[in-house]
Structures are given as C-alpha cells and as structure tokens.
Amino acid sequence: MRESLSDKTPCSETVGCELDFGWGLALAEMSRFKTQMTDPARVIEAMPDGLYVVDRTRTITFWNGAAARITGYSEENAVGRR
Numbered sequence: 627m628r629e630s631l632s633d634k635t636p637c638s639e640t641v642g643c644e645l646d647f648g649w650g651l652a653l654a655e656m657s658r659f660k661t662q663m664t665d666p667a668r669v670i671e672a673m674p675d676g677l678y679v680v681d682r683t684r685t686i687t688f689w690n691g692a693a694a695r696i697t698g699y700s701e702e703n704a705v706g707r708r
Contacts, residue, residue, distance in 0.1 A: 684708050 670677060676693035680686055689704040697704075 678704065 670690055673690070674692055676696040677688070677690045678686055678693050679688035685706060685708050686704050689699075689701045691701075693704070694700050
C-alpha cells in the first residue's frame with residue numbers, strides 16, 4: 627500500500643487514491659481550463675497580444691480585447707472600419 631497525494635488517505639493499487647479537497651479543486655480547475663482553451667475564440671480573447679483581422683478590402687472584421695486595450699478603440703468602433 628502507498629500513500630495518497632495528500633498523505634491523508636492510504637491508496638491501494640486496485641482501489642486507487644482519494645484526493646483531498648485542495649487537489650480535487652486543482653484538478654477540476656485544470657480540466658475546466660483545458661476545456662476552455664480548446665475553443666479558439668476563447669484562446670484569442672485570452673491572449674495578451676492585440677489581434678485584428680481584415681478582409682480583402684482592408685475592412686476590419688475582428689478586433690480582440692487586447693487590441694482594444696492597446697489602441698483605445700473598442701471593438702464596436704473598430705470593426706467595419708478601414
């Protein structure tokens with residue numbers, strides 16, 4: 627028998643380990659973060675770099691939050707402009 631990650635609950639190879647509350651929260655947060663970061667839109671919004679997209683006519687079609695913070699222009703003011 628070996629000790630659990632929290633050193634509070636013994637583990638067996640057949641039953642596994644019980645995690646204490648802190649470890650359980652950390653694992654839940656990691657799982658939630660991993661799920662969120664598989665969505666490209668969330669990744670782009672979470673990045674600290676300003677990002678904008680223009681179409682063939684050079685009209686802004688996308689403006690992320692960092693671009694707004696860096697330039698001072700909101701998404702509403704930027705999208706649709708040349």
